[in-house]
Amino acid sequence: MLKYLASFFIPVLLCVAGCNRFRGDQEIPSYLRIDSISIIPAFGLTPTSGIVDAWITLDGWNIGCYQLPLCIPVLKRGESEVLIQAGILRNNLSLRRGIYPFYSGVKFTVNFVEDSIINVTLKEDKKMQTAVTMRNSYQYLLLNEDFERSGRHSFDTISGFGSVLLEMKQCNTVPASTPEHLYGDKVGHIRLKKGDSCCIQTRETFIKGTETELPYNQPIFVEIDYLTNNQFEVGVVSRMSNRPYFHPIVIVGSQRNPEWSKIYVEISNFITEQLYNGVEEFKIFIRSKLDDDNQEANIYLDNIRLVFNQRN
16 A cells, blocks of 8 residues: 555655755756557467556666656656556556556666656557557466357356356447457457346366466466446356355446456465465356346457466
8 A cells, every 4th residue: 555655646746846946956857758558469469458557667766656648757867777667457446556567568768858858659650659568478378268269269158157158259240449450350248138147167277286277476367358338257266175166356347338448357366375275276257147227238358368477
């Protein structure tokens, strides 16, 4: 919490200082401007992202977290080394802002000039003159569902927990902007009517001691692109004594005007706790039932990934 409060107040304090007098011998600041942060896809992945903040380090000093777009005063003149790291909302919570460990970050040298705006221009597409470009940097990709394979996807319906299936649907039938370069030809679709429910889990079981094991005490995230007018849950199924246990991690809220978004579901602490308690088998699940104020629900999913960097 203290870290979050510090990152929130630093921009305010800098602005207040800029309106009065800076300490030291520099009275007029330089300004650093970044409009957005984008992703260059690696391993054939799509460049969707949910980056909302820039975490900035200047000559080795962390100067804070700033919501994008930003233009901040900097008490520097001459050349300095700047590190920009991508900030996300873990589990879509504004109080859980943090650096996403699976985007590379970028480091570069800036020549700061007093009373001048430095536009960060690191994107290959020159039409976006103040966009920072980063890369995917995770090593392990145990789940990578983009719904582009014919006839089969990575999820099964769980018997006894709902009868509605996750189906594939052509992007050109989705009632929202679904650019092909981001979402391909197909997405996953769950359609719910009165009395319906749906619960799906990964066909793959992630088992300790195998090639699919999840690490102990390491960052682990499930990335999901979604468009929905109905709530749904994302969580982990653990199995002990041949019995499944459902552990919801996050509830994704319905969108009043649905548009494609991305969520980063952090399961690191939960997996570490379960491994410590002797649980060795896991699946990822998604489930939903029709919201009380809905007549029909449409949940669209794409680019579902389970990622981490190291094994124990």
